[in-house]
């Protein structure tokens with residue numbers, strides 16, 4: 175595999191806040207060297223002077239099947255989303271799931287996200303699973319496809335017949351793993367599932383050596399996992415807006431992480447964001463995801479920015495409520511630095527899905543999942559490049575995106591993609607899904 179030298183950029187390193195230019199040498203898909211003026215005979219030299227070289231962003235929780243339903247749920251309030259969007263999952267054919275995951279993965283790559291955990295509850299048969307993997311692999315993203323054990327949205331197209339069949343299907347998909355695509359298990363809601371079933375499923379997933387994740391929308395779910403003796407850092411709880419202190423103590427005791435979706439958790443008005451500060455007080459790290467493309471753009475940059483500002487607003491509200499005015503910098507205030515928030519979208523996300531020793535950091539020996547941002551002509555934000563990433567960057571600045579050392583976006587354009595056909599692909603899938611659903615799902619005529 176060819177060598178590539180990213181020359182003269184400013185790497186965003188987790189052990190060093192320097193803004194001195196350093197080259198990054200990529201060989202055989204991995205970061206081979208980092209340093210000023212590297213000699214790399216035979217390597218293709220890509221001039222990135224003045225640009226920021228950052229770890230590829232990591233989305234730890236998204237439902238990519240909705241990528242062809244952009245904006246369908248932006249007007250939903252309270253629990254309206256649940257009646258409107260998830261039931262549509264049963265109307266996806268293999269062809270449409272393939273299209274959705276292909277387009278969704280391209281949108282993520284275009285926006286600098288090089289790795290995604292796709293919580294795929296539309297994937298309810300082997301054919302759908304194969305179609306999902308094909309879509310992700312065609313896009314070239316690094317992906318973990320989480321098979322859902324719920325069967326809440328059994329599909330119109332031939333579906334798994336029971337839990338045994340579903341497990342066999344997920345094991346079969348696990349056998350199709352490649353260097354870039356692998357499998358995870360999405361657990362059913364913990365508080366409504368018999369504990370022995372939960373323990374059995376978790377034991378099975380661990381026998382496969384795959385990570386697990388679940389929607390944590392119930393008080394006490396994490397503590398239940400601890401009580402039945404199965405809680406581990408290989409289970410990623412998502413949202414956790416209703417987690418209580420017993421849940422957080424339990425999660426902290428196993429070194430677990432929480433996956434947050436700041437936009438999706440804000441839009442419905444239902445959820446408390448106090449978990450951000452409470453989790454950090456317990457020493458629990460945070461990771462990020464988009465959640466539903468039907469209500470938010472497939473990009474991690476807006477999630478970084480919202481997390482940062484949301485928590486500053488909450489910190490200020492706490493100080494004002496305590497009468498500590500004027501607000502001063504003190505212990506735990508503000509809760510999050512821009513540098514920490516930058517890590518939630520990369521290093522901590524990678525760790526949360528079991529890839530922390532391979533991606534999320536620019537370190538020698540790590541896979542070369544990298545993004546290059548060009549802050550010109552308006553300039554790089556003062557100081558730490560993490561500040562620029564979190565507060566000043568935009569998708570328009572993302573010049574190059576590499577996955578395992580291969581360019582997926584180069585000079586601002588996705589590589590190997592026929593732009594002329596993309597829009598038609600998505601529109602066709604959306605039309606078929608909505609036509610198949612007919613009157614079975616409420617019309618999406620909510621005004622944002």
Ligand SMILES: [Zn+2]
Nearest residue numbers: 237293389465
């Ligand atoms: Zn979700």
